Amino acid sequence: MKDKNTLTRFLLEQIQTIAPDSDTDNLDPDEDMRDELDLDSMDFLRLLESISKQLSVNIPEVDYNKITTLNNMVNYIQAIAR
Amino acid sequence: MKTITMPSFGADMEQGKVAEWNIKPGDTVHRGDIIATIETMKGLIDMEVFDDGIVEQLLVQAGSEVPVGEPIATLRLLGEVAVETPQIKTTPVEKSEKPSTPLYANNEADYTTPVSTPPSETTAAISTQPHLETAQQAISLISPAARYQAEQQGFDWRTLPMGTGPNGAIVLADIQRYFQAEKSDLNATTPVKKHTHIEHDENEQKMRQAIAAVVSQSKREIPHYYLNQDISLTHALQWLQHYNETQPPESRLLINALIYCAIAKALQKFPTFNGFFQNNRFQPAEQVHLGNAINLRQGGLMVAAIHNAATLTPVTMMEKLKDQVIRAREGHLTMSEMQDATVTISNLGDRGSDAILGVIFPPQVALIGVGRVREVAWVENHIIKPVTIVSMSLAADHRVTDGHDGARLLSKINKLLQKPEQLT
Missing domain, CATH: 2.40.50.100 (RNA polymerase II/Efflux pump adaptor protein, barrel-sandwich hybrid domain)
Structure with a gap:
């Protein structure tokens, strides 16, 4: 699986596509990303959709609370992709 | 011709x-x-x-x-x-x-x-x-x-x-x-880039002025009354969780799809909230075209109609909502979506405030406000328990309906959300 940096870059790119005006450059990777970037539930679901389609990683709904920050999400994806 | x-x-x-x-x-x-x-x-x-x-x-x-x-x-x-x-x-x-x-x-x-x-x-x-x-x-x-x-x-x-x-x-x-x-x-002419930048600012200002004109007219002419009801989402969320468990992310539903279905189906039963007040009389609409107030990320808002919303199931409602948000951002909403709404929903999203009391979009006669989905201490059968709820509000035109009718509409929405399997 991809290394942390590549994965982080990939996620930020996906967020940019979904919410083009979100300020991903200044995102604190340990803050709640939905709050920081003002992503609504639809944006978040679309992010999970692209992760599922492009990385073949299916994140179940019960795990949403484990992926609230960018760092958590990267770690989570790495862990289950391994 | x-x-x-x-x-x-x-x-x-x-x-x-x-x-x-x-x-x-x-x-x-x-x-x-x-x-x-x-x-x-x-x-x-x-x-x-x-x-x-x-x-x-x-x-x-x-x-x-x-x-x-x-x-x-x-x-x-x-x-x-x-x-x-x-x-x-x-x-x-x-x-x-x-x-x-x-x-x-x-x-x-x-x-x-x-x-x-x-x-x-x-x-x-x-x-x-x-x-x-x-x-x-x-x-x-x-x-x-x-x-x-x-x-x-x-x-x-x-x-x-x-x-x-x-x-x-x-x-x-x-x-x-x-x-x-x-x-x-x-x-x-001035260089293209500078030009479009100025145009963008002007557009923003124009949109602000336009919103100002509409809400001022609404508050000047429409005697609003407001109601609010907290609705437990326990059953709706259980149904949703069960449904989503077996679905890949692209087919999962959001709670909004259920809420919008319930609102549309309730409005069909209460036609005095769905239609237009024009020339001093109310004309009910035949179908429920649910106006979804979409907050534009760059500022301002627009309302896009979900046509024949009362005929949609949570799955088709979700498809419409998703498609509409994507098109709203890309600038491909259609004319009929911009024109046909018979009633409006203003939804603050799951991270907004607890409740919203809205301003009716004339010549419509009602606006339903959906607050943040949140957990509260809830009393049921003399027992306090944590429950996830949503506060739903109604702003309605008092020339057309009275508070009593409005309360029945909200109560109907509540009932429908308690039996989510019937929304499909």
Whole structure:
């Protein structure tokens, strides 16, 4: 699986596509990303959709609370992709 | 013959720009086809046609600003024989006093290639409509050389004033002079980037003013009353969790899909909240076209209709919502979505405030506010327990309904959300 940096870059790119005006450059990777970037539930679901389609990683709904920050999400994806 | 006019996408719109034509004279169009893209302060909107027919004439160039209600094209309805084109007093292009409208292809400005010109195929189409040809010749004469030159450059010579030839005919020299003037005009304009930046700021300001006008009118004319009800989402969320467990992310549902279904189905049972108050009387709408107030990330908001919402299931509702959000961001909402809402939902999203009391969008008579989905201490059968709820509000027009009716509507929405399996 991809290394942390590549994965982080990939996620930020996906967020940019979904919410083009979100300020991903200044995102604190340990803050709640939905709050920081003002992503609504639809944006978040679309992010999970692209992760599922492009990385073949299916994140179940019960795990949403484990992926609230960018760092958590990267770690989570790495862990289950391994 | 049918005249197509610049549509209005809400009481707050005064004019729009034909950003692009998807049709040319001679094209056959069918009800529902996207014939043009209209640029408004709310972004780009796809304009549909509501009849089957053949395009006779495009009356304005791509890039023209046109007031709402002005003719922009004419359509010969299917089954209708070609008729004489009515005299158009002045063409909108002349009226708009914007001679800098780019009229030829391949210019370096940020305009899309105009397609409203009569290229060779169009000429062929026109010649099958002899009456139309005659009518146009009566308006302006042009020498074959001048016409050839104009068509080569791809612009509509009919928009030119009278020429210097016999009987005011346009001759080659007129065309060439026109292009010279055009070029110097273009060179004089400010750099493109700066221009669009200013335009963006202006748009933002215009949208603010438009929202101000609508909400002021609403608060001035509509005697609002407000109700609020907390609704437990325990059953709805259980149903949702169970459904989503087996679904990949692209097929999962959001709680909003259930909430919107419940609202639409309840409104169908309470028609006095779904319709328009105009000319001192209320006219209920036959279908529930749910206006979804979408917050634009760059500021401002727009309302897009979810058609026939009461007939949708949570799955089809979710598809509509997703599709609409994506298109709203890309600027591809359609004209009917902008015009048809019979009632509005204002949803603060799951991270907003607890509740919202909205302002009715005239001439509608009700607005339903959906607050943040949140966990509270809830008392049921004398026991306090944590429950996830949503606060749903109703702002309604007191000229049409009373609080008692409103309370029954909210209660119906509550009941429907307690039996989510029945929404499917």
